Amino acid sequence: xxxxxxxxxxxxxxxxxxxxxxxxxxxxxxxxxxxxxxxxxxxxxxxxxxxxxxxxxxxxxxxxxxxxxxxxxxxxxxxxxxxxxxxxxxxxxxxxxxxxxxxxxxxxxxxxxxxxxxxxxxxxxxxxxxxxxxxxxxxxxxxxxxxxxxxxxxxxxxxxxxxxxxxxxxxxxxxxxxxxxxxxxxxxxxxxxxxxxxxxxxxxxxxxxxxxxxxxxxxxxxxxxxxxxxxxxxxxxxxxxxxxxxxxxxxxxxxxxxxxxxxxxxxxxxxxxxxxxxxxxxxxxxxxxxxxxxxxxxxxxxxxxxxxxxxxx
Amino acid sequence: xxxxxxxxxxxxxxxxxxxxxxxxxxxxxxxxxxxxxxxxxxxxxxxxxxxxxxxxxxxxxxxxxxxxxxxxxxxxxxxxxxxxxxxxxxxxxxxxxxxxxxxxxxxxxxxxxxxxxxxxxxxxxxxxxxxxxxxxxxxxxxxxxxxxxxxxxxxxxxxxxxxxxxxxxxxxxxxxxxxxxxxxxxxxxxxxxxxxxxxxxxxxxxxxxxxxxxxxxxxxxxxxxxxxxxxxxxxxxxxxxxxxxxxxxxxxxxxxxxxxxxxxxxxxxxxxxxxxxxxxxxxxxxxxxxxxxxxxxxxxxxxxxxxxxxxxxxxxxxxxxxxxxxxxxxxxxxxxxxxxxxxxxxxxxxxxxxxxxxxx
Numbered sequence: 001x002x003x004x005x006x007x008x009x010x011x012x013x014x015x016x017x018x019x020x021x022x023x024x025x026x027x028x029x030x031x032x033x034x035x036x037x038x039x040x041x042x043x044x045x046x047x048x049x050x051x052x053x054x055x056x057x058x059x060x061x062x063x064x065x066x067x068x069x070x071x072x073x074x075x076x077x078x079x080x081x082x083x084x085x086x087x088x089x090x091x092x093x094x095x096x097x098x099x100x101x102x103x104x105x106x107x108x109x110x111x112x113x114x115x116x117x118x119x120x121x122x123x124x125x126x127x128x129x130x131x132x133x134x135x136x137x138x139x140x141x142x143x144x145x146x147x148x149x150x151x152x153x154x155x156x157x158x159x160x161x162x163x164x165x166x167x168x169x170x171x172x173x174x175x176x177x178x179x180x181x182x183x184x185x186x187x188x189x190x191x192x193x194x195x196x197x198x199x200x201x202x203x204x205x206x207x208x209x210x211x212x213x214x215x216x217x218x219x220x221x222x223x224x225x226x227x228x229x230x231x232x233x234x235x236x237x238x239x240x241x242x243x244x245x246x247x248x249x250x251x252x253x254x255x256x257x258x259x260x261x262x263x264x265x266x267x268x269x270x271x272x273x274x275x276x277x278x279x280x281x282x283x284x285x286x287x288x289x290x291x292x293x294x295x296x297x298x299x300x301x302x303x304x305x306x307x308x309x310x311x312x313x
Numbered sequence: 314x315x316x317x318x319x320x321x322x323x324x325x326x327x328x329x330x331x332x333x334x335x336x337x338x339x340x341x342x343x344x345x346x347x348x349x350x351x352x353x354x355x356x357x358x359x360x361x362x363x364x365x366x367x368x369x370x371x372x373x374x375x376x377x378x379x380x381x382x383x384x385x386x387x388x389x390x391x392x393x394x395x396x397x398x399x400x401x402x403x404x405x406x407x408x409x410x411x412x413x414x415x416x417x418x419x420x421x422x423x424x425x426x427x428x429x430x431x432x433x434x435x436x437x438x439x440x441x442x443x444x445x446x447x448x449x450x451x452x453x454x455x456x457x458x459x460x461x462x463x464x465x466x467x468x469x470x471x472x473x474x475x476x477x478x479x480x481x482x483x484x485x486x487x488x489x490x491x492x493x494x495x496x497x498x499x500x501x502x503x504x505x506x507x508x509x510x511x512x513x514x515x516x517x518x519x520x521x522x523x524x525x526x527x528x529x530x531x532x533x534x535x536x537x538x539x540x541x542x543x544x545x546x547x548x549x550x551x552x553x554x555x556x557x558x559x560x561x562x563x564x565x566x567x568x569x570x571x572x573x574x575x576x577x578x579x580x581x582x583x584x585x586x587x588x589x590x591x592x593x594x595x596x597x598x599x600x601x602x603x604x605x606x607x608x609x610x611x612x613x614x615x616x617x618x619x620x621x622x623x624x625x626x627x628x629x630x631x632x633x634x635x636x637x638x639x640x641x642x643x644x645x646x647x648x649x650x651x652x653x654x655x656x657x658x659x660x661x662x663x664x665x666x667x668x669x670x671x672x673x
Contacts, residue, residue, distance in 0.1 A: 037459065077647075087650035090399055090459065094597055095646040102639030109634050215636070220467050227460050272479060278471035281464040285446075288461060289454040310318070 006135050011254065013143060014209060016247030018043070018201040018218070021146045022225035023232070023239050024153050025197025029075075030229055031157060032190035033170035033304035037093025038078050039198050040222025041100025046071035046199025048104040051206040051213045054116035063116065064142065064203050071199020074100055075191040082308070083184050083191075089306050101216060108213045116211045140208045142200060147240075149197075154236035166190060170302035173309045183309055198222065220281075227284045231291055233300040242287075249280040318658040328656040333602050333609070336648035337363075337616060340641055348633075358631045362623035362638060374508040375622045376615065378580055381517035382407070382572035384614030386596035388524050389568025391605040393561030396541040400562055402447065402462025403569040404593025405469035406440040410570025411577040412473060413439030415492055415584050418577075419481065424498030432499075433574045440570015441563050443469065448562035452555055458562065470589060477584055491585035501579040513575030517614070524607035537561065569593055595621075598646045617642060 022039050029036050036042075049070025054063035078096045081087045119140050121128035127137040157163040168176045169186045177183050205217050224246060232239035253276035256268070341359050348355030366372040386403050393400045400406075414436040421428050446465060450456035478490040486493065501512040528534035540547040540557045547554065572592065577584060599617050603609030624638025654660075 081647055081651050085651040086654050087647075088653070091394075091597070091601055092647065092650050094401060094594075095643045095650065098594065098598070098639055098646070099643035102636045102641075102643060105634055105636030106640060223460065223463050223467075227464070230457065230460070272475050274471040274475040274478075277474075278468045281467040285450065285456070285461050285464045288456045289450055292456045293454040 006132065008251065008255070009135055010138065012244065012247040012251045013139060014247075015250040016243040017143050017146050018204045019221055019225045019228055019246055020240060020243035021142075021149070021201035021204065022198045022222055023228040023243060024146075024149050024236065025194035025201075026225055027229045027232070027234055027236065027239060028153065028157075028166070028197075029190045029194030030305055031170045031234060031302055032166050032187045033173055033302050033307065033309070034082065034187050034191055035089050035093065035306040036075065036078055036096070036191060036194055037090060037226065038074065038096025038100065039194075039225050040218060040220065041097035042071040042074040042195045042198035043202035043205075043218045043222045044100045044104040044216070045074045046202030047206040047217055048108050048111070048202075048213065049199060050203030051116060052107065052111055054207055054211075055111055055114050058117045060117055060119045060207060061141075063207055064200055067199040067203030067207075068196035069199070071197070071202065072192045072195040074199070075193075075195020076188065078195075079188045079191045083187055086308050086310055089308070097222070105215045108215060111213045114213070116207055118211055119208070140204070142204050142208060145200070150236050150240045157236070167302070170304055173304050173307075177309075187309075198225075201225070224280060224284060227288055230301075231284075231287055233291070234302065235300070246280055246284070249283050252279060253277045317661045318654070319661060321657060321659055324656045325659075328652070329604055332652035332655060333604060333613065333649055336602065336645050336652060339648050340644040343644065344641055353633060354631050358627050358633060358637070361627040361630050362620055362641060364623075365626055366619045366622040372622055372626075374505070374510050376618045377510050377514050379621050380614045380618035381514045381579075382576050382592045383596050383599050383617050384517045384521065384611050385513075385572040385575070386565075386569045386593055387599035387603060387610040387614055388520055388607055389565040390596055390600045391603070391607070391610055392524075392528075392537055393565045394541075394600055395605050396537045396557050396561050397544075398558055398561040399459045400444060400447070400462050400565040401459055401597060402444070402464075402466045402593070403565060403596055404589060404591065405462070405466030406443045406566040406569035407573040407576075407593045408466075408469040408473050408589055409443040410436035410440035410573030411584060411588060412476060412573075413570070414574035414577050415481070418495050418499050419492060421499075422496060424496055424500075428499060429501060429578060432578050433571065436570045436574020436577075437567045438570070440573060441567040443570070444562045444566020448559050451558055451562075458558075462562075466593070473584065473588065474586060477586060481584075483583075489585070492583050494583040495578065499578065500582050501575065509580055511575075511579035513579040516571075516575065518611070521607040521611040528607060533560070569596075595642060598642050602645055602649050604649075616645075 022043060026036065026039055046067040050063045050067025053066035054060055057063065074096060078092055081092045082089045121138070122141050122144060123137040127133050129138065157167060165176070165181055166186055169181060169183050173183045201221075202218055206213055210217070228239060228242045228246065231242045253273065256271070256276040257273050259269070341363055344359045344362075345355035348358050366376050386407060390400060390403055414432040417432045417435040418428070421431075443465060444462070447456070447458045447461040450461050451458045474490070477492055481492045483489070483491055483493040504510050504512060504515060528537070536547070536552045537557060537560070539550060540552060540554060544554070581588065595617055599610055599613045602616065603611070603613035620638045620641055624635055627633050627637065628635060
């Protein structure tokens with residue numbers, strides 16, 4: 001197998017897209033002061049929700065909307081427990097992941113072996129299938145959506161009134177509350193957005209990467225998305241860079257499995273494929289070590305992250 | 314009428330005990346309703362998952378064998394959870410523990426008490442070492458231990474895949490990725506003849522009481538409780554928070570490694586790609602359902618083991634997948650976490666006209 005730059009680049013884009021989407025959603029959630037560790041569970045809910053809708057309606061666009069709704073429902077469930085019932089966010093997030101894994105497996109049972117209608121291309125076929133220009137025009141609409149969301153999220157946080165309130169709630173919930181903002185409502189909205197984005201990220205697995213349903217098909221990417229938010233220092237631009245760096249790492253595994261190193265770097269062939277599969281996770285830890293020690297406890301982290309809020313009086 | 318929350322002066326002991334039971338009962342009730350709604354015989358499913366394994370004596374050995382690793386891992390995790398140190402990588406520590414035990418067992422090839430002991434110690438050391446990485450990263454580089462311990466679980470899975478598919482692959486195993494089985498005299502002794510109940514079950518039955526004694530009576534136990542409940546007071550009291558991080562991670566890892574070694578040498582006797590069973594994650598639920606108390610972990614471990622065994626049962630009786638038990642387990646965790654509010658707060662219904670009652 002020769003080294004195909006265009007195909008490789010397109011694979012990397014595909015691998016980066018779900019963690020970028022889920023990371024953007026989680027970043028908004030965390031900016032409001034809520035740590036939702038249930039990203040993996042919400043992704044799986046989105047993956048099965050989107051897949052089921054795709055099978056039933058034959059409409060990939062509707063499928064993505066349903067995936068977002070399924071993910072948001074997962075997020076709202078988390079919100080009911082952590083915001084309204086004041087439960088521990090860390091443990092509730094884990095519960096959400098276990099719940100999403102179980103529920104998606106149960107629901108997925110009746111969809112095993114089915115396939116969904118793929119997305120048509122957004123751009124004219126001449127561009128989308130062009131041997132070289134497909135590197136720009138040849139992706140699923142979800143990829144472009146993710147890329148558009150990066151500046152949108154950045155703009156929302158920096159320049160809108162709603163974004164300012166969201167950040168205020170995340171930095172100092174008591175002050176925001178005394179200024180008359182509804183802390184709980186803001187956090188519910190942020191969690192729902194995070195859930196919807198995770199749901200779309202999940203749908204990318206079940207509708208685009210493999211248009212089939214498989215249990216636990218998101219394979220731990222939700223956790224990488226969580227690490228990505230820390231890596232990005234809660235900034236949308238850095239999240240984009242991080243997502244693509246991790247995309248390259250994940251691509252290395254596929255590249256190694258396909259024997260790609262045989263042509264480029266014969267020495268690397270003696271490295272077992274499991275090493276490359278573990279690489280994104282090892283690098284996540286290494287990168288977290290570099291980022292976390294430099295930021296001295298995460299200066300950028302929202303001050304109220306993970307802390308419960310109970311309005312008194 | 315309006316609802317009002319009043320902070321209790323101290324957590325309600327009655328609620329600490331009652332709420333886990335309520336969480337289980339509520340889960341069963343919701344299970345019946347939801348399953349009926351999606352066209353499965355809900356009552357049958359819930360009875361099979363929660364009750365049949367307890368009522369049918371031939372299922373008791375399965376429950377005991379499944380409860381052992383859950384109880385052991387949860388005991389270790391409870392120490393960390395109490396101190397608000399979150400080790401969610403117990404699954405990886407469990408895998409590495411089992412691999413270390415397998416390494417010793419397979420390389421020696423013969424049995425005997427000392428070899429068994431060496432395998433178990435290797436498991437504990439392996440699990441501890443795997444958990445030491447997130448502890449060190451947290452203290453040295455301020456890395457969030459939730460993420461790092463979980464990432465290492467994925468790395469552990471690849472280590473397992475590499476070993477059983479490569480250097481440790483059984484040469485007589487028809488090219489199947491699995492280690493050679495342990496020699497018959499290398500496995501842990503069976504306690505009840507004719508069953509699968511092995512020595513590890515007894516260990517899991519005794520250790521909760523040891524942990525209880527340590528947590529209730531020693532300075533260390535006190536330190537863990539204070540650090541979790543009142544970090545500021547702990548600092549003023551001169552407790553070193555670094556030691557707490559080390560202790561909670563290492564104990565969590567050591568117990569997970571122990572569970573992995575016992576599971577390998579007690580029941581499975583070889584390691585293949587199906588070895589990771591999610592015990593490390595389920596044990597988090599056990600720890601919370603048991604209210605982070607050693608004896609609570611013992612009881613909650615049995616409850617969760619019942620749902621595992623019952624889930625297998627329901628697979629054949631009402632044709633629902635294994636993962637259904639996971640939904641029930643998550644629901645129990647949701648409810649137990651939500652019920653914390655009743656432990657720490659008193660819910661009062663106050664009439665809007667009446668003056669609030671002063672004091673207690």
